[in-house]
Amino acid sequence: MPLPSELLALRCGENFALHERYLNAQMVRVLRAIGYDRRYVKARGPYLVDEDGNEYLDLLSGFGVFALGRNHPRVVAALQDVLAHDLPDLVQLDVSPLSGLLAERIVNLSPPGLDRVFFCNSGAEAVEAAIKFGRYATRRETIVYCEHGFHGLTTGALSLNGERIFRDGFEPLLPKCASVPFDDLGALDQALRRRDVAAFIVEPIQGKGVNVPGDTYLLEAARVCAKYGTLFVADEIQTGLGRTGKFWAVDHWGVAPDMILMAKSLSGGFIPVGAVAMRKHVMDAVFDRMDRAVVHGSTFSKNNMAMAAGLAALEVIEAERLVDNAALRGEQLVASLRALIGTHEFLKEVRGKGLMIGLEFGAPQSLSLRAAWNLLEAATKGLFCQMIAIPLFRDHRILTQVAGHGINVIKLLPPLVIDEQDVNWIVSAMSAVIADCHRIPGAVWDLGKTLAGHALKARTG
Numbered sequence: 001m002p003l004p005s006e007l008l009a010l011r012c013g014e015n016f017a018l019h020e021r022y023l024n025a026q027m028v029r030v031l032r033a034i035g036y037d038r039r040y041v042k043a044r045g046p047y048l049v050d051e052d053g054n055e056y057l058d059l060l061s062g063f064g065v066f067a068l069g070r071n072h073p074r075v076v077a078a079l080q081d082v083l084a085h086d087l088p089d090l091v092q093l094d095v096s097p098l099s100g101l102l103a104e105r106i107v108n109l110s111p112p113g114l115d116r117v118f119f120c121n122s123g124a125e126a127v128e129a130a131i132k133f134g135r136y137a138t139r140r141e142t143i144v145y146c147e148h149g150f151h152g153l154t155t156g157a158l159s160l161n162g163e164r165i166f167r168d169g170f171e172p173l174l175p176k177c178a179s180v181p182f183d184d185l186g187a188l189d190q191a192l193r194r195r196d197v198a199a200f201i202v203e204p205i206q207g208k209g210v211n212v213p214g215d216t217y218l219l220e221a222a223r224v225c226a227k228y229g230t231l232f233v234a235d236e237i238q239t240g241l242g243r244t245g246k247f248w249a250v251d252h253w254g255v256a257p258d259m260i261l262m263a264k265s266l267s268g269g270f271i272p273v274g275a276v277a278m279r280k281h282v283m284d285a286v287f288d289r290m291d292r293a294v295v296h297g298s299t300f301s302k303n304n305m306a307m308a309a310g311l312a313a314l315e316v317i318e319a320e321r322l323v324d325n326a327a328l329r330g331e332q333l334v335a336s337l338r339a340l341i342g343t344h345e346f347l348k349e350v351r352g353k354g355l356m357i358g359l360e361f362g363a364p365q366s367l368s369l370r371a372a373w374n375l376l377e378a379a380t381k382g383l384f385c386q387m388i389a390i391p392l393f394r395d396h397r398i399l400t401q402v403a404g405h406g407i408n409v410i411k412l413l414p415p416l417v418i419d420e421q422d423v424n425w426i427v428s429a430m431s432a433v434i435a436d437c438h439r440i441p442g443a444v445w446d447l448g449k450t451l452a453g454h455a456l457k458a459r460t461g
Contacts, residue, residue: 015039034386035394045069046415046422048399056393057425059400059414064207064238067265068316069415075268078312082304089304098307105314106277109247111256116283118276119301123237123263124152126274127201130259131156131174132296133278134199134231137285141175142197144230146182148404150208151201151235160201163208165405182206183213185220192228199231199259204249207238208404210358210411212351218253231258231282237274238356241265242317242416245327245354252353258282268313273306322416326354329418333357336427344434345369346384357412358403359430361385364438372440376451381406386451388433396429 002010011018016037020028031037038056042049046069048056061067068075088094103117118133120126131143145151145160152158153166159174161167180187182202191197200221205212225232234257239249241262246252248260259282263274287293300306317323334357337350345364352358361384363373376383385402388410392398403411412426437445 013039034390043070045072046418054397056397056399057414057418057422059398059412059426061413061415062264062269064243064264064413065267066269067241067243067322067416068268068313069417070269072268072312072316074316074319075270075309075312078308079270079305082308087304090300090302096302096304096307098304098311099302102307102310102314103275105311106262106275109314110260110277111248111250113256113258113279114260114277116278116280118278118283118296119306120263120274120276120298121272121301121306122152122274123235123261124154124157125298125301126237126261126263126276127151127157127160127235128154129276129296130199130201130233130261131160133259133276133282133286134201134233137282138198138229138231140196140198140230143174143177144188144191144197144200145177145179146202146206147179148182148206148208148211149179149201149203149235150206151203151237163405182211183217185217185224188221189224192224192230195228197228197230199233200225201233201235201261203235203239204252204255205239205244205353205356207356207411209407209409210352210356210403212353213253215253218250218255222255222257225258233257233259233261235261237261237263238413241313242323242326243354243356243413244352245323245330247317247323249353266310266313267306268309268316271303271306271309273310274301275310317416320417325418326416329414329416329420329423330354330357332420332423333412333426336423337430340431340434344431344438346373346437347434352412355412355414355416355418359388359410359412361388361408361410368440369438372445379451382408383451384408384437385410387437387445387447388430390447391433391436392429396425396433398426398429 016028038050040048041051046058048058099119106117107115118129120129135141143160147162149162151160156174158167158170159177162179178191180191204218222232234250236248250257259276259278261276267273334350337359341347345366346361347359348362349360364370385408389400389402392400401411403409
């Protein structure tokens with residue numbers, strides 16, 4: 001059989017046709033409709049390169065996976081080393097040294113009291129583990145989560161999803177799951193006071209919308225959880241490992257959770273790996289007897305490739321001071337983008353921490369601009385942000401995303417390796433695209449009419 005590189009050369013240009021025939025044809029339709037149907041042939045650091053040699057700045061980062069950038073040589077070397085040494089792997093009736101070493105490293109980097117680690121393959125699996133461990137350790141059933149939260153798409157994780165679009169058609173989901181508003185301490189206290197809640201699972205900064213809590217919310221939420229005997233679980237699958245300018249997002253507020261969930265960038269962008277760091281009493285409650293040593297697990301979770309990737313990723317984050325770089329570049333980006341608010345009516349707020357940034361757009365004051373805005377909102381709420389994201393990609397070769405369904409927030413989630421030149425690229429491009437949105441008539445509003453037409457057709461068809 002040909003090697004992968006030979007197959008790619010042999011079947012060059014067939015990627016969209018293959019997906020249309022054998023995978024998700026609707027995804028192909030979406031990419032073609034918005035002009036994202038590029039064929040990338042190389043990737044390095046924060047950049048993607050297409051078949052014509054055009055370089056793109058990736059502010060999507062595989063939904064946060066590529067914190068180190070793509071194809072980091074240190075992680076590549078670690079994986080090659082594992083493959084070269086014929087190591088025993090997944091013996092199952094054994095314990096592997098690499099998983100022990102990665103667990104040790106994670107514990108040393110975690111808030112005080114988190115001294116046990118469970119490995120899995122993904123963020124969703126980490127959430128599933130937290131649900132099971134929380135229920136078993138407390139002997140309670142209810143799990144509380146926040147409105148507009150996102151914790152994954154497997155059945156248990158989906159039960160904690162605060163967005164209806166992901167849940168519709170897949171219900172009924174897990175029983176005994178209840179939502180509260182994000183950043184509302186009174187609502188959380190009310191939900192926990194019956195003392196029947198096993199765990200409160202919360203993103204320190206919500207990914208859908210880049211919603212940042214008030215200065216006291218998370219610390220007080222942890223105290224409320226402790227008061228009622230509920231485990232406080234920080235979902236740091238996207239916010240962790242330096243993304244927000246601290247190693248863990250909870251470090252901004254001095255919070256020590258009962259569990260921290262991690263995945264995405266722990267993989268270095270290669271081998272899926274997730275983990276749950278937890279307090280010893282939680283782990284000991286679940287695995288409390290020898291006959292319960294295998295009551296929860298995941299077949300591939302501690303494989304040598306995943307563990308080596310995790311160790312290498314943590315080494316790169318420390319050696320290249322990526323947490324500090326995330327804080328520095330994030331401050332530069334937020335300050336420069338906030339400076340645009342006064343001169344651009346549509347831009348209402350720039351928020352976030354480190355390199356997790358949201359730009360929120362809203363109705364302008366000018367009557368002509370407001371009429372155009374209302375037209376888009378009537379077609380589909382949140383459509384305006386596509387008028388930002390599509391020209392950013394088409395005209396400025398910047399890949400980014402809308403921060404959620406039905407909201408007008410653009411999300412920036414760049415690799416933590418971006419430099420000052422990349423920051424200037426982002427600010428210059430964003431300024432130009434937002435300025436274009438204030439020109440009616442114009443090319444951007446021609447795009448807006450096309451998008452509105454597609455949205456209305458989809459709704460009625």
